[in-house]
Amino acid sequence: xxxxxxxxxxxxxxxxxxxxxxxxxxxxxxxxxxxxxxxxxxxxxxxxxxxxxxxxxxxxxxxxxxxxxxxxxxxxxxxxxxxxxxxxxxxxxxxxxxxxxxxxxxxxxxxxxxxxxxxxxxxxxxxxxxxxxxxxxxxxxxxxxxxxxxxxxxxxxxxxxxxxxxxx
Numbered sequence: 831x832x833x834x835x836x837x838x839x840x841x842x843x844x845x846x847x848x849x850x851x852x853x854x855x856x857x858x859x860x861x862x863x864x865x866x867x868x869x870x871x872x873x874x875x876x877x878x879x880x881x882x883x884x885x886x887x888x889x890x891x892x893x894x895x896x897x898x899x900x901x902x903x904x905x906x907x908x909x910x911x912x913x914x915x916x917x918x919x920x921x922x923x924x925x926x927x928x929x930x931x932x933x934x935x936x937x938x939x940x941x942x943x944x945x946x947x948x949x950x951x952x953x954x955x956x957x958x959x960x961x962x963x964x965x966x967x968x969x970x971x972x973x974x975x976x977x978x979x980x981x982x983x984x985x986x987x988x989x990x991x992x993x994x995x996x997x998x
Contacts, residue, residue, distance in 0.1 A: 844868075844887060844888060844889055845857075845889040845890070845891055846885070846887050846889065846890050846891070847890075847891045848885075848890060848891060848892050848893075849891045849892055849893040850893055852893070853893065853894065853920070854893075854894040854919070854920050854921065854926060854927065855891050855892065855893065855894065855926040855927070856891070856892045856893075856894050856918055856926070856927050856928075856929070857889075857890070857891055857926055857927065857928040857929070858873065858875070858889070858890045858891075858892070858902065858928075858929050858931070859888065859889050859890075859928070859929070859930045859931070860873070860887075860888045860889075860904055860906070860930075860931050860933060861888075861930055861931070861932050861933070862909075862932070862933060862935065863932040863933060863934045863935070864935065866932075868888035868889065869888055869906050869909065869933050870886065870887060870888050870906065871886070871887070871888065871904045871905060871906035871909070871931075871933065872884055872885075872886055872904070872905045872906065873885040873886070873887070873890065873902065873903070873904055874902075874903040875892070875900055875901075875902050875903075876900060876901045876902075876903070877898065877899055877900040877901055878895070878896060878897075878898035878899060878900045878918055879895045879896065879898075880892070880900055894918050894919070894920045894927070895920070896918075896920050897917075897918055897919050897920045897921070898917070898918055899915060899916070899917050899918070900915070900916050900917075900918060901913060901914070901915050901916075902914045902915075902916060902929065902931060903966070904931050904933060905966075905969060905970060905973060906933055906973075907973050907974060908935060908936055908974065909933040909934060909935055909936060910933065910934045910935075910936060910940075910942050910970070911966050911967075911969070911970045912931055912933055912934075913966075914929065914931050916929045936974065936977060944963055944967065946959065946960060946962075946963045947960045947963055947964065947983070948960050
């Protein structure tokens with residue numbers, strides 16, 4: 831007989847406070863997509879005067895300096911990396927804003943799509959715009975060095991004829 835965990839047995843987020851607790855707060859949590867349990871991850875918050883520092887943990891509180899968009903990058907051993915966009919709002923409403931990033935566990939056969947990897951036409955040279963996601967993929971592979979990754983791609987775009995030149 832399998833014993834079901836009681837609600838109090840589920841781990842809580844350890845909330846790291848990077849705020850002055852004056853005004854609007856941005857609360858960030860990282861959870862496993864299936865179990866909903868906290869996941870300790872490496873976090874980078876970009877944009878809107880966020881410092882682009884690396885934070886380690888599963889729960890964070892930040893001051894909202896101004897309204898605007900941010901990008902939250904998360905990485906954790908045993909999980910696919912994730913990038914989430916979020917709009918912060920700084921106003922006179924007392925409620926805080928919360929983002930929960932749900933991370934997917936690595937599993938055999940599970941796929942991760944990276945649509946931002948692009949090549950110069952007719953070559954195998956990456957476009958400069960591909961480098962940030964390639965760097966994230968490299969970091970992911972270093973963090974999870976015990977897994978085997980198969981990378982697939984296509985040389986033609988939508989509505990392009992698959993010529994012999996492209997196949998070569």
